Amino acid sequence: MINELTALRANALEQLSHIWDDGALEQWRVTFLGRNGALAAAMTKLGALPKEERPAAGKLANEVKIALESAFEAKIGAIKQRALSESLESEPLDVTLPGRPVQRGRLHPANANLREIYRIWRDMGFQIFLSRETESDEVNFQMLNIPPHHPARDNWSTFYVADTDHRVLLRPHTSPGQIRAMRELGANGTQPVRVILPGMCYRYEQASVRYDIQFNQVEGLAIGRKITFADLKGTLTEFARRAFGERPVRFYADHFPFTEPSAQMDVQCIICNGAGCALCKYTGFLEILGSGMVHPTVLRNGGYDPDEWSGFAFGMGPERIAMLRYGIEDIRYFWGNDLRFLEQF
Numbered sequence: 001m002i003n004e005l006t007a008l009r010a011n012a013l014e015q016l017s018h019i020w021d022d023g024a025l026e027q028w029r030v031t032f033l034g035r036n037g038a039l040a041a042a043m044t045k046l047g048a049l050p051k052e053e054r055p056a057a058g059k060l061a062n063e064v065k066i067a068l069e070s071a072f073e074a075k076i077g078a079i080k081q082r083a084l085s086e087s088l089e090s091e092p093l094d095v096t097l098p099g100r101p102v103q104r105g106r107l108h109p110a111n112a113n114l115r116e117i118y119r120i121w122r123d124m125g126f127q128i129f130l131s132r133e134t135e136s137d138e139v140n141f142q143m144l145n146i147p148p149h150h151p152a153r154d155n156w157s158t159f160y161v162a163d164t165d166h167r168v169l170l171r172p173h174t175s176p177g178q179i180r181a182m183r184e185l186g187a188n189g190t191q192p193v194r195v196i197l198p199g200m201c202y203r204y205e206q207a208s209v210r211y212d213i214q215f216n217q218v219e220g221l222a223i224g225r226k227i228t229f230a231d232l233k234g235t236l237t238e239f240a241r242r243a244f245g246e247r248p249v250r251f252y253a254d255h256f257p258f259t260e261p262s263a264q265m266d267v268q269c270i271i272c273n274g275a276g277c278a279l280c281k282y283t284g285f286l287e288i289l290g291s292g293m294v295h296p297t298v299l300r301n302g303g304y305d306p307d308e309w310s311g312f313a314f315g316m317g318p319e320r321i322a323m324l325r326y327g328i329e330d331i332r333y334f335w336g337n338d339l340r341f342l343e344q345f
């Protein structure tokens, strides 16, 4: 029996030394270590041995079992190792090659520009108020002092929404948010308000280099007990300084139904510094925003007593501003989703 076990061990280990693939290894395991394998067969014979021979034979049988099992485990590792070195040799890996570039996402230029504008207004104490993109005719026009059939409505080429009476629309400007901000934050005309209202606006336009059917606006509104036109000029001038650097701004009279008086603000051309060029159409200035003192009717519609409260408002087109800053020639690029455009930012 001792001889048989010793021979079995030698034979098994000898065979194992030639094995280098998983299939043969499994076959080997079944042959020697399997339930009906050679070792199991030898072990069943132990019972038939004379009593005095049994302990030594049993001990040896155990040693053989442990030796074969650990040789088997070691072989698994050795086969893996050999497969790895073979594949490394046949497909050499050049660790000095430059890596493949990873495609990284980034902010859309319109959003990056919006965030810059938010940052400036936030630093100046304005909070962001998000209003809705679908509006009622009442808030978008009537509350802003633009009654039904008023010719000023033509300034806002409006998309109407699934409503034959034209009472629901896609907002063509962010100004209706002024009414909502005053009503939600003003606590029935008892609290001051200082907000910007950014967001997408829609207009029924023939899309062109200068006009698109969608664009962002950033509206601003400040309501308080003693706000004057000097506050409007000072605040907007400071915004222009933070956004465009030290350069002159100019205000001139304009008209909007929801402000009185109304003013347009221009900033000195960022390309020619006032000398005159194609960008500023040889005027030396660029139009940046519309503004004005909130009309008493609008204050009243927001819940304020116009004898006690006053305020200023403004509205700007951030894509327009980005076009000036980066020399973008066509406003339609913003929503065209052309990566060649987007990746430049």
Ligand code: DAH
Binding pocket: 172, 173, 174, 175, 219, 220, 256, 258, 259, 262, 290, 291, 292, 313, 314, 315, 316
């Ligand atoms: N809502 C105007 C527009 O869409 C822009 C504007 C002008 C907003 C004057 C204002 C303002 O708040 O005071 O063209």
